[in-house]
Amino acid sequence: MRELYEGAPYELMPEVLRTPENEAISYAVSEGLKKLLNYTKAISLYGDISQVSDEILDAMAAELRTQYYDSGANRTVREEMVKQTLGWYMRGGTNATLAEYLATLYGGGQVEEWFDYDGDPYYFKAVVNIAEDTVIPVGSTREIIQKINGYKNVRSWLEVLEFRIYFKILVSVKSRTGIRIFMEFYPRQNLVPLRLDGTWKLNSSQKLNGYKSDSQVDFYPMGVGVIQKVAAELSADAGIYIPRPMDGSRKLDGTWKLNGSREAL
Numbered sequence: 001m002r003e004l005y006e007g008a009p010y011e012l013m014p015e016v017l018r019t020p021e022n023e024a025i026s027y028a029v030s031e032g033l034k035k036l037l038n039y040t041k042a043i044s045l046y047g048d049i050s051q052v053s054d055e056i057l058d059a060m061a062a063e064l065r066t067q068y069y070d071s072g073a074n075r076t077v078r079e080e081m082v083k084q085t086l087g088w089y090m091r092g093g094t095n096a097t098l099a100e101y102l103a104t105l106y107g108g109g110q111v112e113e114w115f116d117y118d119g120d121p122y123y124f125k126a127v128v129n130i131a132e133d134t135v136i137p138v139g140s141t142r143e144i145i146q147k148i149n150g151y152k153n154v155r156s157w158l159e160v161l162e163f164r165i166y167f168k169i170l171v172s173v174k175s176r177t178g179i180r181i182f183m184e185f186y187p188r189q190n191l192v193p194l195r196l197d198g199t200w201k202l203n204s205s206q207k208l209n210g211y212k213s214d215s216q217v218d219f220y221p222m223g224v225g226v227i228q229k230v231a232a233e234l235s236a237d238a239g240i241y242i243p244r245p246m247d248g249s250r251k252l253d254g255t256w257k258l259n260g261s262r263e264a265l
Contacts, residue, residue, distance in 0.1 A: 061078070131167070132167035194211050
């Protein structure tokens with residue numbers, strides 16, 4: 001397979017057409033094609049601007065009339081200015097144009113309006129970010145101010161040109177990761193003791209048996225029988241105590257006495 005730049009029509013002709021005349025015509029066509037291919041390389045200048053030489057980049061800036069273009073500036077800055085030229089002409093006098101210009105300087109930059117830093121109306125602050133080891137040439141500040149005044153709108157006024165230096169400080173940090181597991185054990189069937197701490201509602205859903213459990217807990221399964229003899233003759237004030245638990249069957253309506261359930265005999 002032949003490259004287009006190196007091939008010639010004569011090579012594609014059949015044997016019957018390979019005459020001296022056709023060979024001469026093929027040579028002339030191939031030479032003209034080579035010149036055409038060289039011209040087409042210029043089409044990709046703007047698409048691959050980082051690959052062009054400094055001389056061509058300066059010529060492109062002159063062709064586009066890039067505002068405030070400086071051939072002695074940093075290569076990256078000049079490329080960005082050429083790329084943004086048409087956009088700056090279309091959006092001239094807007095904050096977007098000014099912000100794009102500041103973004104091409106050193107470590108980038110931004111515009112701060114007067115209401116962002118409690119300034120006076122119609123004033124703004126231009127911020128340029130620079131690295132710790134950046135060297136600012138003498139007189140570059142005056143050029144930056146000149147360009148800012150050219151890109152801004154006529155009703156806005158530059159109040160401050162601020163250079164902000166950013167640097168990194170590396171600090172070693174040690175960390176330790178651990179997991180703690182807390183477990184609680186209780187002596188009686190591992191039931192949590194019940195505490196009247198305000199978290200329980202006395203609505204008959206829980207039993208106040210001393211533990212957080214839905215059922216009556218019997219720790220001592222045994223029965224106790226009591227036999228009591230009652231004398232035949234009793235005094236007038238004799239009585240007997242009949243246990244009556246407060247199980248919800250009796251209403252506190254004044255008919256019952258909380259006297260321990262003592263009944264007269």
